[in-house]
Amino acid sequence: MSLSSHVEELKKKHLSLSQRVEEIQRAPGSSDGEIAELKKQKLRIKEEIARLSTV
Template sequence: MSLASHLEELQRKHGDLDRAINEAIAHPSADDLEIARLKRRKLALKDAIERLKSHPTRH
């Protein structure tokens, strides 16, 4: 997988998680632990994206 396609995939997953978080927050019966778990996954993806952008030759 090329660097560009890997970044695109991570960015797609990040966007998917953002939408999932927004949907979960919109429901009054939202599980706070699930929302926190989704936010941690989103942050981990953001960190991975930033690492790849700043050091494209190292993964």
């Protein structure tokens, strides 16, 4: 897998997590813990994208 395709896959995962967070936040009785975990995953992916984009 090339670097650019890896970055694109990470961007897709980041977008998917963003959409999931929005869905959960709109749902009644949503779990703050689940939202926090998803946001942490998003941040890790965002940091990885930034790191790879500077290479």
